[in-house]
Amino acid sequence: MKQKYDVSGMTCSACQLAVEKSVNKLESVSDVSVNLISNTMSVEFDDSKISNNDIIKAVEAAGYGAAIKGESQSAGKAMDREDPYEIELAKMKYRLVYSLIFMIPLFYIAMGSMMGLPQPAILTGTENVLIMALTQILLTIPVMIINSQFYRIGFKALMNRMPNMDSLIALGSSAAFIYGIMVMYKMAYGFGHGNIEEVAHFGHDLYFESTAMILVLITLGKYFEARAKKRTSSAINSLMDLTPKFATVERDGVQVEIPIEEIVIGDVILVKPGSNIPVDGKIISGQTTIDESALTGESIPVEKSEGASVMAATTNKTGFIKFEATHVGEDTTIAKIIELVEDANTTKAPIAKLADKISGVFVPTVIVIAIITFITWMVKSGNLDTSISMAISVLVISCPCALGLATPVAIMVGTGKGAKLGILFKSAESLENLHNSEVVLLDKTGTITTGEFNVREVVSNKLSKDEFLKIAASMEKNSEHPLAKSIVRYAEEQGLEIEEAKNFKALAGLGVIAEVKGKNYLTGNLKLMMEEEFDTSEYDNYIEEFSAKAYTTIYFADEDSVIGIISLSDTLKDSSKEAVEELKSMGIKVAMVTGDNKKTAETLGEQLGLDEVYSEVLPAQKEQIVREHIEKGQRVCFVGDGINDAPSLARADIGVAIGAGTDIAIESADVVLIKSSLLDLINAIKLSKATIRNIKQNLFWAFFYNTIGIPIAAGLFFNSFGLKLNPMLAAFAMSLSSLFVVTNALRLNFFKGISAK
Template identity: 35%
Template sequence: MKKIVLGVSGMSCSACSNGLEKYLSKQDGISLASVNLVMANASIEYDEEKLTVKDLERFIKEAGFKSTGLFDITKSNEKVTYTDTIIFGVLVLVMMYFSMGHMIGLPNFKIFDHHMSPIGYAAAQLVLVIPFLVYGFDILKGGIKALFHLVPDMNTLITLGVISGFTYSSVKFILFVCGVIPSYGSLYFESCTMVIFFVKLGRKIDKSGKESTKSALKSLVTITPDFAVLKVNGEEKKVTIDEVKPGDTVVCKAGEKFAVDGKIISGSAHVDESFITGESKPQMRKEGENVLAGSINYDGYIEYEAKNIGKNSTVSEIVRLVSEASNTKMPIAATADKICGIFVPTVMGIALLGFIIYLICGAGFSESLNVFITVLVTACPCALGLATPLAVVVGEGLCAERGILCKDGKTLEIADKIDTLFFDKTGTLTTGKPVIVEVENASGMTDDELVKICASVEKFSSHPIANAFKLSKKDDYFLPAENFKNYSGFGISADINGKTYYLGKGAFIAEYAGIKDLPEKSKNAVYTEICVAENSKYLGRIYVADALKPDAKELIARLNKLGVEPVMLTGDNEAAAKEILKDIDIKRYYSGILPKEKSDYILKEKAAGKITAMCGDGINDSPALAVADVGIAVKNGTDVAVDCAEVTLMTDDLMKITEFIKISKNTLKCIRMNLFWAFIYNVLMIPIALGALKWAGITLNPMFASLAMVLSSLTVIANTLLLKRKSLK
């Protein structure tokens, strides 16, 4: 099976997208189809041996829509202009002047006067309605096609209403002109113009809202430059990105953006990667480190080797993953989709039933038709259809802006319910890199001098503890050392200025430096002890430990505030686990466990009905990440996403975890509000359209019904865009 994402134009409501999805799904050779109204695309898995891309595009056309080729978010932006809206808005005013001007005492030409020239009065409206039928031809055509394929949508409702009103009015007018009837009574030409005008206006507002929700993703795509500067035979050459090949040497000067992903060959600079990692401060990047396309070189000259280019870049990969995530449907959307699936046929039935009941009760044909048209026009599946996908796109975009990669909409919904969050200690809550926590000095020299000697010896060691001494040290910091020896698992030694220095466990110092009686330790067993000796002289101890990340304490405080219980999992012993927890408010922890056992603890919580999340680095905790309801991987390498995790943090900033949970909660709250307003609108307006408040003198005609429909969509769009302004603290 092959997967392809095709752009689709012509969809206006959830009934459209659901109808297309059903039509595609029932075609032989298609195993899965998912249509996204907001992104305007169709994700299709199909059998290449049975179908071609042209076949898929033909299916889309048969369903009443148009394929725009392979989906590309950078080209999906249909510029919204309001020129036609202004022109037809003026025509609407002209129509209102001719049809209703006399009601408020406005002067009119005799030839168009309602009483003096009824034929001229009606003919003027008939002439004016023709341009609107042409203007709304896409709606009428789509509505008829959808009805023909037995998947009626919003276009079908509008089409039935407009055609009914236009046909009835035209027939009455012709019969009057021919002298068959003495009067044509009420006409619906002005209602047809108003309905088409407001529906088209609503479509433009919807389109603007959809494009606004995709702004975060589009800003990611457009942030990469179109040109690069290559260094060829010592000379600089400006080329387009398409001309860059992996292995080329690319130049980036201060103030410029990196053109492609690559690895620094020479130079160093502070680099702004906030657009992808969410890290607000520029990070130092030097020789041997990776840089990302679109990041900004603040203050240095860098030459780097091109690695990932164009659609293979990290940015493009993120956009692809987020676009796919936006195409997945939330469980909460399932109910809305089911309702939308029966909504249009139900409204058609209600409108027809209302028409029949009014006729039976003695109302005239004109009044009954008015009820029929008003019910069709006032119903708004569009607002229902936008409620969920619009919010998902905004939520996914907010995550992407903050360096949080969420793989699907389902995860965004589950995160709202997380009540237990498991942490792998090493590399997640802690830095994973040993640091010097205390120097016990008996040498007579300063602490810095003692550490410098140790660092000069440890420089040659590959043991993880050696990093505590070598961290952020430049080459000119170290003293010249020779005759380095490594006593595996025991200690190391080297000669500096003719003296031999020993670093290791107490037993190592006793055996090789001949120092039998060492002073008592000042620290407990949770710290790693490094004894130091010069020839046979004891110099002191240096204690090394894995330190908490600076933001770990605040993270735990925020989680507790959100009602999420933090739980720590570690392979360390009980004493080491307790030592780490002295500074953070984690009540529950499990120590001395193997990596493969972590998943067992998570499964127990799930069995107890808890909604769990697991946060780790994706290296030795993959099973735990996989079994949790939400796996959160802290990026540790060059891969954009960790396969076993639903969420990947593009930086090791732990605050991203609570930001993700807050985005999830805000998104779900927004969806619920959207669905509430969309449902309440239809629940209230359809009965009013049927005349439920007629006893109070409140009635609804097609003109105001179409305006109300636009306002309902506008409410959903406005509420969704407010999601961008919500606090994440």
């Protein structure tokens, strides 16, 4: 089974790795993915061998907290859950404010005299230096208690031999605090033995303000980071906010207002103009225009009347409607979109594995470097104050926050931006890999074309047009194929009486066999006619003419011979030609895969300027074409409607489903384009490229920062250039590094997709 958990206490990529390692040690755990930004974990395991409690205990053993995600919430209430980023921000604000209450007077007392600021008489002079030291320690301890999480998690991780960012902070600030206590002892010894000069000397060596300042600056950085992380989730939060908390429902002829989690399938819901739709449903009375831009990105409102479907989180613009609830809670379109975006954030992009590998050895390496720095400076200078200062600076500036944030924060912003544009990435891996596509294979019906067919020609050399059309419509009445529905609709428009066919049997990728008025008929493509050895030559001239117009032609035959043909045209989407041109300009090869006859397919291919056309292809053969391209070493993106294209969507390196209307599309595809526009494929590829570029910038900064920062903190450039970092500056620099990474990722919110010309 697959289960999601909320994880608390993580602060860096080393924390993330520690949780993953601890859970991976459990028997029957097949996959673990921890997300540092959302503080969530997704685990696949055999629930017959281990339980949720075993997994939670494994997380706690690593020094962190865990709980089943949304355990206390119902499906409907999941839409109204408290924002975890808001909670994190509130905690950080609390810690920051109360830390500053003690930190400001501490800093004034410790540094005020150096800045020429007035000081209370009781804290000035060598005779009062112990009083000043006691005052400082009393102001430092509350700051340490308020930020005790650093020590609790950091030292526990250290004992588990999986040190993390908190371990570095805990070691650095503890070293400064302990050194300050040692200095107090030396001052007390000096007073007791009359060595006032030593007392005066050590009076300037207290490190209590550095202890508190490290904690406050790190917390300040975390506060700004939490604010920025909250902005990264704005896309999901804005979608959640669009769903109303209450709805007016008609039950037993009485209108009642109830919370949306109490709506059940079949309820009749009333929506006034200007109100948002609470759940998915079908209109049973009234007509209106619906603004679906929140889900589809399409700014033009859509006209809706009786029988039309409506989706939760869309806005009723003009008319009063009643509709019947068809999907509620987590089954609504908006809930599935939110779930897909959140799932994408719990997965890990391949590029993130680089940061994980480094994090596994980074923190232990930093601790070793800090120890070497301390020993080296003690040997070189013999000055304990300088040696401790250098070692603490190394520990603090090396905190791998920026490294851990580099990938997940960009993924979160990227997937959130995609959701706003109507592009759903099912995983971080699909977001990373999409822009690497070398070949795009496009299904025709519903992808390049609208899938809405119109009958253009009806030809029969044996029967009258009406008689032939009645037989054809009777055969197609029970079929779900778009061509069949168009023929039935056309016959009904002609006022013809359609019979009920018997012994209906669909032949996958070929056609249909049925009995009408006691006689057997079959209908389908040329391949079916050839298999049944029917002579189609008398219709060849018609076929050639219709194919030149890119019509799709269906053959009809009785038990003896072909009785006629019907040609239909599918409307080319306005965006298809522009999308193909854009793909080719990006250096991507574009091909079409269709079951249409060769002439029709080639005509359409020429209109669009496709590189290659595969025609007369059965559904099973589409998957084979995808496989052949992959075997050639090409990275393949297959785009289809997600129904009969499921095998191809699954086989391709990246499967892209047009439209989110079917569960099959969501299951089979890696990326779902909610709108039926191929231009969104261009937007998805460009967003993928922008996100990966952003991640690489973040990783470069994180590596570059530590590459430069650690040597400076260790004092390698002190003798040559006088460069030195005290612990307070190191803490400030570390916080700025994390803030830079998060802010850089937020630039993805400025990504603008292209729209039809």
